[in-house]
Amino acid sequence: MTKRMRNVAISGIGQTRHRGHREDVNMVELVSEAVEAVLEDSKMDLKDIDCIVHGNMELFEGVHQPDMWHVLGDGAYGKAGFRITTGGTTGATIVCSADHLVASGMYDSVLAIGWEKQEEGMTTTGITNMADPLWEREIQTGAITGTHGVMMMNKFGEPANQAAAEFRVLMADNARKNYKAHLRIEITRKDVLASRVLAWPLRLLHMCPESNGACAILFVSEKLAKKLPQKPVWMHDHVTVHRQETFDLVNMGDLDTHGEAARVLYARNGILDPMKQVGVFEMYDPQSWWALDWLGKFLMLENGEQIEMILNGDFAIDGKFPVNPSGGVVSSNPIGATAIIRVAEAALQIRGNAGEHQVPKDVNLAMSTGFGGTFWTVLHLLGAEKPDK
């Protein structure tokens, strides 16, 4: 059990419909759509919100300090707040921050907002700037990399290839049930394996899209949660694990941040069998090859058992252990919002009103992750019951 001054609940969730083109709105207007949605969902008056924490990716829209003018879209006029930008994990780190701010007793209500308008920049070139300019920036190509695919195929052969494609098909099946998702396509395993090669063995359909979207979550104290109409979803724990800054060791048995985060989270929260105790898992899966590997890491499967499970349909919405009922990151990726969308979707599943992509069972615990940089992990645990119960 982690130390927590007081309980923190999610009492409101708002998202835009994530799209490839949103030329009809500017960045501020896009953000305001999610804020309007969270106010509607929570029935909270903006003037009663104490603090606003928001974030997006650096270098994606070419605005140096979006926080300066985002006050308009955030509703942050005259309020406490700050911007957080930690790469792909931005949305997850915003949630950590909002959780801290309420848990500490500093504020009773904190609005967390993640957003991205990716059509305005060049994502891959933006991401490439994270690499050391003296060493790896000339070689690195953002998140478009097939190196994990090679590792998985080398280890598990053709079944890995089939499973990565099958997991992508599952994500598409789920996304078609989620009207907020960006790519709601009907595809088969054959389509995935015949799609254009981006970075062999990574193909177009393995990879996430570039989306425009925003997501806002309202975090409140226990006292305030009781007054608000939505069923509260309780924050249980979060773990962040970083590793060193160069890419060379990623695939060479260096610190496995996902596995380490999971080990810490499970140990602290008495989770002995995650697939039994956790009801649903919203995993940050920017490409299906990563998903294939990371499922094993988060779920502590040492011998590639996830390959068989994918091919069995165990991760489907009505399967043994539902993963990404929302359609995941390969279906929608407004990057600064992506990790907070994972938390929002996990919370919706606990609330039981996710809509058509609701899992057909009561969810007591849900996990979500954020991923970014040279393998950084943020792992969240949410629950239907208060953590101290």
Place this chain on the structure above:
Amino acid sequence: MYTTDKLPLDQKDCFGKFGLMSIPYRYFAGLFLSEAMIALRDDKKILGAKCEKCDKVYVPPRSRCEKDFSKITELVEVGPEGTVEEITVVNYEEEYFKKFCSMLDPPYTMALIKLDGASTKLLHRIPGDKIKRGDRVKPKWAADDKREAMITDIEYFEKV
């Protein structure tokens, strides 16, 4: 130089490597703001956004009122004349900005101008260094074939 008592280091290994951070961008104004920017180009009109709730008129226009978060849908004409409220005089040339728009020769004045009918101040430029607070100014429009729905469709402001 970074030092350590454990590893031999040499000053000649400290040097700099030049590199750019080069990324292409595009920025969308959105439907609401586009209408006002197109009015600069087509009608030589400056439009502000009027909040129905608090009557504040934002120039440049915003589709959200920063104070009450209400959605703004009404555009009203402001100016074209206005009053200089704050100034600073620019005495140098910045090569980088020339890539994006035509620049005035220094010295020129950067001014916050409150256009008649607006609640907020618009940042723009005025030739020369003789401008004072309180001066009345009017826009100098770019030629018809030079306007492109940008704030620089007003080349600069000048004394009335």
Place this chain on the structure above:
Amino acid sequence: MGTKTDKQGREIVEIRYEMAIPGTFATGPIMGHMLNKLKDKELWGNRCGKCQNVLFPPKIVCPKCFEEPTEWVKLDDWGYIATFDVVHFPTINPLTGIMREVPYTTLIVALPNGGGFFHFCLENDPEKLAPGKKVIPVWKDKREGRPSDLEGWVLEEGQ
């Protein structure tokens, strides 16, 4: 600069620009030492006195132990493929602003002394490459102390 027409036929302001900010990145004495040695076709890392791991590129502290490295280590100039990919999707090299030509292959070389080297592989046929195969560097004639002093890595003969 200008406007575009959206799918509904509405005119929308769209501003296009390229941000190209010049910068000079300081090497510091440790990274600089390694880069300077590339001019002599040599790979140099440093060793953590505590865990004895060789760090490449060399670092000011061992990321695992947070201890200052204690000695310079000249690395053997060959390695094994740890993993690779063949890139067909062109992206801009932000350091130059120039679009990269595809296809090209990147690889991570596991160096025998320890550490790894993320670089280009000059073989673009994935069927010929596999983790575990031995590779050697190809040096450029003109070297100026940067990673691109290596053209890339090739399979050792017989691999």
